[in-house]
Amino acid sequence: MELKKELEALKGDYEKKFEEINNLQELQKLKAELLGKKGKITQVLKNLKNVPPEERKEIGKLANQIKQFFEDLIKAKEQSIKDKLLEEELKKSQIDITLPPFWIEAGAPHVVKETLKEITDIFVTMGFSVAEGPEVEREEYNFDMLNIPKDHPARDMQDTFFINKEGYVLRTHTSPVQIRTMLTKKPPIAIVAPGRVYRKDADPTHSPMFHQIEGLFVDENVTFKDLKGILKKFLETVFGENISIRLRPSYFPFTEPSVEVDIGCTVCGGEGCRVCKSTGWLEILGAGMVDPNVFEAVGIDTEKYTGFAFGLGIERIAMLKYRIPDIRLLFTNDLRFNTQFKGI
């Protein structure tokens, strides 16, 4: 039974040896030493012929078991060393995840353009189409056909830039797009017209160029109450469900009745502050029922159709929404300003 003892000693001995190994070369060496052609176990098995036959079977079995044991052990050990090496390698090339990235940063939209888009989208979603017109506009479309005759004080409501092109002005509002639309399309008409407009206001609260969006809805049976509904829905979408809305009768030559629409001050919530000049209200848009004179100018039957129109200034809404204190900031194009509104 010497051989049996020898084998068991070998097992204990080498189990310990393998445990201490931590690189692949030594593992291969030790594997050869134990399991190679001249390895220890091979030697034991060679001596098996000297063992009495009745024990031979038992020892042979034991030797094979031990051989198998070590083969498994080596395989596992090899894997673990490889894993460790890979881990070390990966660790060595570890990236500092706090390093600044290497990609182009998305640009920032301009607040005015983005607000214009947001508002246009609301109406487009409601089913309005989008119309446009030139900025160097016929005086006729900008004024006369909108029921703003020459030598009428209503022309003073909008200080006009005149162009060295006879009969043309820089449009003072987006309303001439109403005229263009009604001259080319038959009711029903439901459009919005976003765009640049121009007024000769040279004070710090105005810009000579700014943006408006105009809405026009003409069909049979369109009423003032419908106007109120559309505007309410729109203002609630922009400013939130809880916004309070007030309609004040006013005057625009191209609508009658006309109203100014106020919302509860979004800054102070109606308490009164500098922005709302302590009134608790902010004037946000002008609207009204299309004046029959306008329908007559474009050849729409006033007994058959009614319509409403509205217009609002985009800069004011953007300034309110993003708490921008000075309109001039919108036009300086200082990227330190523009990039504040990335992702809006």
Add this chain to the structure above:
Amino acid sequence: MKVPYSWIKEFVDIEEDPNIVAERLNETGLETTVEKFGEYIPNLITVRITSVKKHPEKDKLFVCEATDGQKTYQIITGADNVKENQVVILAKEGAVIKGQEIKPVKFGSFESEGMFLSLEELGLEDESEGILLLGEDAPIGVDASKLLNLGEDYIFEVEITPNRGDALSVKGLAREIAAIFNKKRKEINPNVSIGKEKNPQISVETEKVNRYRGIVIENVEVKDSPFEIKLKLIKSGQKPINNVVDITNYILLQEGQPLHAFDLDKIEGQIHVRNAKEGEVFVALDGNEYNLKETDIVIADDKKVLALGGIIGGENSKVDENTKHVLLEAAHFEPSAIRKTAKRLGINTESSYRFERGVDIESLPLAQDKAVELIEKIASGKPVGEKEIYQNVYTPKTIKLREKTTKRVLGENIPKEEACEILNRLEIPTQEVEDGTVSQIPAFRAYDLQREIDLVEEVGRLKGLNNLEETYPAVPTLSYEKPEWYMFEQKTRQFFLDNGLNEVLTYTFVGEEIYNKLGLTPPNLRIVNYILKSQSVMRDNLTVSLIDVLKENLRHQTKDVAVFEISSAFFDDLEEIRAGILVSGKIIDGYRYTKEKTTFSTDLQWDFLKVKGLLLSYLASLGFKDAELQSADLPFLNRYESADIFIDGKNVGFFGKVHPKKAEELKIPKNTYVGELKLKPVSRELQPLEKEDYLFTLYKRRKTPAFQPLPKFPPVKRDLAFEVPEDFEVGKLIHEIKNSCKFAKKVKLFDVYYLGNGKKSVAVSVEFNADDRNLSDEEVNSIVEELIKELEERLDVKLRT
């Protein structure tokens, strides 16, 4: 317009809180704010100045004595309008004026026992000249705060819309308030009798004066106005001048009827109300000389122009302290004529403001008689003659308001009984008829109420438009049009945003200077009445504005600038919507990183190929895969690094590097690239423009791609290197390979190498593919051989071996 509440109360019995009155006025269409008239200040007393002497020691100061009837005060003042006998307001010891407590103060060897006050010190105006003179008839020894109603009266500030000239007076506001609160307005009729002995000679020689009435008043005593009149004027924000002038202003404020008083002794011959003569010169009360045109209306005598009708009086006939007899004019001028003249000459007076917006032609005599009554009473004048020419007599228009029209427009059924009641409350005589109401439009609303819709508005606004319950209409499907351009624009915008460009917003007008600096001819289209010369030229490209954006940012040390804008360029007959880009400096301002054998840099500079990549990637995103470039020749670009962009042979834009000389002149970095793409033409006519050299036009016409079967057989790759002249365009080779061999499906450039002998080596990798079979090696060899032969024949290229 400022109107004291107390004055309104003379014409309508109303005791409502002034804030509620203002709120209701706002709700019915008159934009109104209300403020207290000053604040009660204790220790103010009225005193009469009994003597005024120059301060013997101090320049510009006066030593005054004043009495409150019992006590005499010594007051030192710097106001040079102090006058003996005038009643003024004295702030006694203990009064707090603008936060400062009044105490006796020594000025040299004289002690001042208080301070005479100006309107400014009372907190009633922003800046005063001199102290407030209350006149000689004001009571003395009384609480001055009480006398002025400080903190008691309220002032309405009303801003009317251009259609509401009728509300530009105490009377008009009283009428409106009476209607709102359902009260009766009171009219106080004057008691005057005008003699016939000295009727003036007046002829109206123009159609633009509808009514003219002149009254001769003799022996007026021009002096200070009585306190009561002064106080009302002060409360209304007006400066008292003298009794005659003050009375005309008083009536203008109260009745809304502008009046003018001429010094009768300065009139030579008769009065002619006529059109001005071309080139006639007139010196107005504002001291300015005006050149008149035939469209202007003048009041003239036989020799000279006395006044610019309805706008402003003349220096040569003005009423002053020496005036004895006056001619008091009340007239009605055609609004458009007044506006034309006032606008041209840049004059805006209380008078022109009202005439432009329409004055009540029918109550002209009433208003004028009220003035005459006052002149008799306080200037002791005698009306001794009158002449009236009423050539365009007002006939009230009859307007029917149908119940169904109100319903159609407002969406609310307002019964005719209610409409009738509302209109009558507004002093519009109205009767019910079968299907609605019929109104006679009074003269005070003549310009505003001309059609049925105008009455719908009246009824609506009084009923309260804000109270109407909203309805939610369905937008008709029939009107729907896909917003193709809008979507295209947004797609373009989103592309540039996603690719790292920031959106900017520039003015579409620029100065000439930038054009000169860029070597471009400034466009013709200009703003005639510009605010700034540097904002007067309508730009015909976006680059001129984008360079400004770069400069603005360089000022703030922002050097890496990548911006875009979608905006308009202007031409004589059309406008173009363009996408403009400007990039300068680095795409990524990165860092270098080295670790053992790994090294990289995250720095990325803009250069020609990157800008080309950006623009071509944009075009590809629209489905334009075959954009071609040709060298551009623009004066502000480096012609060796710039290109025009063509799609289907149409020039749709350009881009390139700013010419180094221009960059230097503009003080911008040399590494600056600009580009513009023409997106869409905008017609000034009604028909849209369908010009082909615009991306949107091409986009709408592009074919919808149809599915192509995927290749069934694997490609065979071959690398080929050619020797070509240095200036040979690589693109031509790539194009030609695809063109001359139907099996060459893909050509990829992988190496360009300048050989130094005027030649360069261009290496490409070509993928060969047949649709129906595997290409064998031998087959590919012969294809390549054929291809090379073809290329060498057609181009200046040689295969390198």
